[in-house]
Amino acid sequence: MPDTERKRFHKNEQIYGHGFKATHAYLVVEGEVELILPGSETTASQKVGKGELFGDVEVVAGAVYSRTAKAITDAVEVVAINKQVFDDAVEESPRLLQATIRNLCLKWKQGLLAELSQ
Secondary structure (H helix, E strand, C coil), X not given: CCCEEEEEEECCCEEECXXXXXXXXXXXEECCEEEECCCCCCCCCEEECCCCEECHHHHHHCCECCCEEEECCCEEEEEEEEHHHHXXXXXXXXXXXXXXXXXXXXXXXXXXXXXXXX
């Protein structure tokens, strides 16, 4: 598989599933993606759109995807970025590093809030 690859998804098509090995970070080029926490398939935990990253935190951590990613608009286009290319880009780009840290903080906050509401 190439280092980066443009991929298209149709509405309701799964991009990756919860628990799958995180091999790629994704950048939304067009459309919207819903990131769904396990057990909450009827409620979106987060939506990401054009110019936003997702899957990046799991790739950096060398983990599995913590959510299911699903296309929620008719035409979703993403750039899939493999782990090595993403890691190299984070080292070279302060803006990408900031976006990844922001995503990490958001996931931490959402996880903490979910635990507190149980």
